Amino acid sequence: MTRPLDPVRRRIVAGASTAAVLGWPALGRAQADVIRIGHLTPRTGFLGPLGEFAVQAVDMAVAEINAAGGINGRKVEALKEDSVNPQTASTKAERMIERDKVACIIGEISSASALTISQVAERTKTLFINTGANSDELRGKGCKRYMFHIESQNSMYVKTCGRSLMAQGLVKGKKWFSLTADYAFGHDLLRVAKRFMATAGGEFAADKLVPTDATDFSPLLLEIRSAKPDLVISNLAGNQITNFLKQYSEFGLTFPVAGFGFDTALAWGAGKGNFLGTWPVVWHHLIDTPDTRRFVAEFTKRYSRPPENQAWGDYNAIKLTAQAMAELKSTDSTKLVEHFEKGAKFGLMKTREGYFRKSDHQMMHEMYTVQALPAAEIKNAFDIFRSSAPVPGPNEPLEVIAATAEENECKFA
Amino acid sequence: MLLVQHLLNGLLAGAYYLLIALGLSLIFSLGGIVNLAHGAFYAIGAYLAVSIGASLGFGGAVLIAPVAVGILGVAVERVLFRRFYKADPALSLLLTFGLAMVAEQALRMIFGAAPLSWAIPPALRGQVFLGDFVYPRYRLLILAVAVACVAALWLLLQRTPFGRVVRAGVQNAEMVGALGISLEPYMTAIAFLGIGLAGLAGVMLAPIFSIHPAMGAEIITSAFVVVVIGGLGSFWGVVAAAVVVGLAKGAVTAAGYPQYSEAAIYLLMLLVLLVRPRGLFGERIQRFE
Secondary structure, three states: OOOOOOHHHHHHHHHHHHHHHHOOOHHHHHHHHEEEEEEEEOOOHHHHHHHHHHHHHHHHHHHHHHHOOOEOOEEEEEEEEEOOOHHHHHHHHHHHHHOOOOOEEEEOOOHHHHHHHHHHHHHHOOEEEEOOOOOHHHHOOOOOOOEEEOOOOHHHHHHHHHHHHHHOOOOOOOEEEEEEEOOHHHHHHHHHHHHHHHHHOOEEEEEEEEOOOOOOOHHHHHHHHHHOOOEEEEEOOOHHHHHHHHHHHHOOOOOOEEEOOOOHHHHHHHOOOOOOOEEEEOOOOOOOOHHHHHHHHHHHHHHOOOOOHHHHHHHHHHHHHHHHHHHHOOOOHHHHHHHHHOOOEEOOOOOOOEEEOOOOOEEEOOEEEEEEOOHHHOOOOOOOEEEOOOEOOOOOOHHHHOOOOOOOOOOOO | OHHHHHHHHHHHHHHHHHHHHHHHHHHHHHHOOOOOOHHHHHHHHHHHHHHHHHHHHHHHHHHHHHHHHHHHHHHHHHHOHHHHOOOOHHHHHHHHHHHHHHHHHHHHHHHOOOOEOOOOOHHHOOEEEEOOEEEEHHHHHHHHHHHHHHHHHHHHHHHOHHHHHHHHHHHOHHHHHHOOOOOHHHHHHHHHHHHHHHHHHHHHHOOOOOEOOOHHHHHHHHHHHHHHHHOOOOHHHHHHHHHHHHHHHHHHHHOOOHHHHHHHHHHHHHHHHHHOOOOOOOOOOHHHO
16 A cells, blocks of 8 residues: 655654765754754642642743744744653753753752752753742852852742741741641741741741642641641641631631741632741732733733733743843853853843842742732732732842852752 | 530541541452542542632532532443453552542642632631630531531431442452452442542532642542551551550650641551551451451
8 A cells, every 4th residue: 555655654654764865864954954952840739729820920921032933943842741840850951951952950849859850960061040949048059150050049939938037027036837748849948937036036836747639737737726826837738727727717716827838829829818927039910020021911811810920930031041042142052052161141020130049049020928828818819918028128139038158059960 | 614625626626637648448448449649539539629719608518519519420430440440459559549649730730830719608607605615616517517417327327228239249259240240339428428528528628628630649648547546447446546546646646746746646557556456447458368
């Protein structure tokens, strides 16, 4: 039976014969046409709700870049996969780099997975931009020449929220009861929070570790009620935060609540009447700048819901990488690293531009604290908090909220 | 006082495991199907509650969602489970494992991965105060619902002709067949009840737990532990196991180790299996020997 070749096969045959004539591997030619970016983030499990925003943001950023003609005339293609867990994350990173020849890897939310991806990135000299993992350790002991962080580190979250808590008189001489997610991120955050409390003159009434798949917080809520702390601190992550908030209001506890790790989608999931307290955030959809307004409008048009902070991280990571590739006219990871280290500035939809700090590759940028609105003032399911002014203030250097070299030393190998 | 509260709180955790474990146990006992998708029906119950609750309120959701989930259960029983009653249990295990994954991903595609918000209705908010003892009213309601379900199911199984056939079918399906009774409609009814109960658990827990696509996977393991400890085929075994598991969780928490309360129930299961491989009240069932 003879059948005409289908178009795809015909193209492959044509490509192969041209390649043979030119003495050039077909694969190499195909790659010259597009710039591939690997995107890894948890899309299932307790961080999955955030990963979904990341993926949507990547699609939107890539579509915008391609609609504007691509990078140096080449289209961008994002290869997106669920990073699942640290082992799978590193296997997939390896495959994307070695088989799919991605120019860089962008993404991640789990600090444990970001660490394993960074090891692959360092070994293969491939740029990795961390968009959602907060551990200080990734910027300290585990820092890597080829890893950059658009997500803020735990120290920035703690110092930002800490300022607001000090202003409310909830720190000096006060007793905190903290709940901490029992994995890399939580342990790191607890360490940073304890350091903050030690210098600010407060103490911990108790600190409890909570398994990441825990759903029932009632035993802990009973303990909190009998401990009568001045402040309840959440170092929780993902769905834990939603579960905690819902049950905290179910138990009718009245101690003030604050958190050192936060994602807007989890507050939306807890909803009106359940969301309460003071929380630090790297970006949120109510920031009053033209770039934020445009981003929120476009994202909402596309996906029928406003973007949350994880969408901001992945969108801006893609955009700033594209911007750097265009300026350098190169996708070479080593050149990109040098470019970032020279202090290239990036508009991040905030009032001030940001830059990667050379010493640990942490993005220096403004942060915010948000405070839950009373139920009576809430008009829709998304605008359920009010924001502080940017932290640090306009007359302070951006670095004041970041970890100092003594607190978190980074030595690039 | 805190000890009593922790024990009561543990019992309550037992109550919501029970709502899921009862159905698991029934479907396994009668059909020999280990339904790994049972957690998915719990999740579907929660999502339906939010969708129905948006227009009909909490009351409407409690009435309609469990029935809708039960009907879905009937469809799954008729189309899928029925083909596996006589097959190797490993095959139905694979089937329901796959079904659980398909259901979770379907929820993610329809409703998105972000948690949906749903709150306790205002009338059921608030706490009950008895001296030093304070407990949320809504959790006590869940306990009451679980107790009512246990009582109703017990009456159905022990005091009705329907129940007699089901119990006979659990003991010896072939003999029931020889007596000229087809178990097929009974299995469909049990799927409706068991899976409907999982849906009810989803509705009841939706206001206090995060509603997200993987919520079923979070609860299914603990429910299985209850079934295994209780022993297959035993109604009161499952109820007793739920109480024991709840008390064990409460006691470990009261001793100051809430972070080990999940681990404690697996340890308990290990001990029970070492001493009594058939579970606390497990009956000797010929076809599983």
